[in-house]
Amino acid sequence: MFDIRIWSTEGALASAITTPIDILVAANLLNARRQIGSKPVFSWSIESVDGAPIRTASRQIMAVDGKISARGSCAAVYVASPFLETWPGRPGDRATLVDALQRAHRNGALVATHCTGAFLFAEAGLLRHRRATTHWARARELALAFPDIRLSIRDVVTEDGGVICGGAVTSYSNVMLTIIARLAGEELAADVARYLLIDRNRGPQTAYAKKELEQAARSNDAFVLQASNWIKANYWRPFKLADLALSLGVSERTFNRRFTLATGMSPIKFIQAIRIESAKRLLEEGQNSAQDVSTRVGYEDLATFRELFKRETGMTLKAYQSQFATAAAPQP
Incomplete structure (x- = not known):
């Protein structure tokens, strides 16, 4: 069984947490249909910096399973990006996330995020000289702040050296499908995409972008x-x-x-x-x-x-x- 840690802070979209979990639920369901009697292929937990419930962007209160920690092994860490102009919380919270991400990556876990989560990953040094993407509206800001990133803004999802990045907000679905493909195989990821009607070939992000005028x-x-x-x-x-x-x-x-x-x-x-x-x-x-x-x-x-x-x-x-x-x- 592959253990997935879902890390979040205040201000994340509720869907950025729940939709990836729904995708994992579907993966377990479809895998059980293919292999009768098999155990679930994925498990998951939601974690926050202090272990307290998360207030989402819509002000929903979301329960968590524990406190963010890179101690212990996991197959992948997914960070739900906040739906805010800047990362919320205390400076110490951000430092905790950075440290935990670095530890998880060193321990061999896939690390993934979407949208402005790329800024946190860049701060953690995970994107240095790696190919990455982010929300098209924040790409120029990211490139100026971290010029050593090989930014590929056309891509909805990038993967480089065990680091997965998604583009604009709802790319979290494609990010989770990429995690499934890397851990459980391309066939299961394709089955989940078809079952949930997720477009894995969404076309370039730049088609959606409004030029920075x-x-x-x-x-x-x-x-x-x-x-x-x-x-x-x-x-x-x-x-x-x-x-x-x-x-x-x-x-x-x-x-x-x-x-x-x-x-x-x-x-x-x-x-x-x-x-x-x-x-x-x-x-x-x-x-x-x-x-x-x-x-x-x-x-x-x-x-x-x-x-x-x-x-x-x-x-x-x-x-x-x-x-x-x-x-x-x-x-x-």
């Missing part, structure tokens, strides 16, 4: 606000950066430098991000052809836009429209 809108620099507002109003038509810079009374070089410093992205990247977000909305309407979308966001050359869209989102225009359109796509 808000930083420009929040800038206190009147120059940057003027530039970003002009771009948002005119992204759909051809223009040159040199002309925009001239209208702002600066050189193109100065414009590039000031805009990049304030927003964290170059003007070209900002324009591309605006155009891609606009294209997503048009594709989601379901009635626009690829050429129409390309033209309406400022690209006469469809081939160029196809390449850009796939590079930035990880999906083709057709695949994105098929997955996210709210109305039937146009017939060819």
Whole structure:
């Protein structure tokens, strides 16, 4: 039997704790059907830093089985990420988690998390020079804070050196399926995914991501606000950066430098991000052809836009429209 420790802190989504347990319940059920009379393949326990019940993000009180500790052996540790901007609790709680994670990994357990749990894993040194993912909205922050991580934001789940990371919030389902696959085999994991209707091939996370355009809108620099507002109003038509810079009374070089410093992205990247977000909305309407979308966001050359869209989102225009359109796509 494989023992799974589920560690959590205040502020986790209740589903981030209960859904992984439900997946383990299903794994035991399906394994018993395949091997009549067999014992459960998984056991689990919920643990908190101080052994006290956990108050979830929805303010539900969740009972726990004990206090977090890396003493004793287990097959895997799964950390339910809090649904908060910052990790809750006292600094000592975080230090306890870091120490326990390091010990568990050294003892040979798989260690897994999802979403912003990657920040805790990075602090514990578990992601150094390893491939990892996190929530798409926090990826830039993670990369800046821990530049030695091989961040692969397109991936819903990554695994490297016994460390498993999931992307945005509900990737906890895929994380738990990965744990099942590594401990009990790919066949059982596939059976559980089919039984519970969990998509193991969810496509790249970047298809769901909204580009980080808000930083420009929040800038206190009147120059940057003027530039970003002009771009948002005119992204759909051809223009040159040199002309925009001239209208702002600066050189193109100065414009590039000031805009990049304030927003964290170059003007070209900002324009591309605006155009891609606009294209997503048009594709989601379901009635626009690829050429129409390309033209309406400022690209006469469809081939160029196809390449850009796939590079930035990880999906083709057709695949994105098929997955996210709210109305039937146009017939060819």
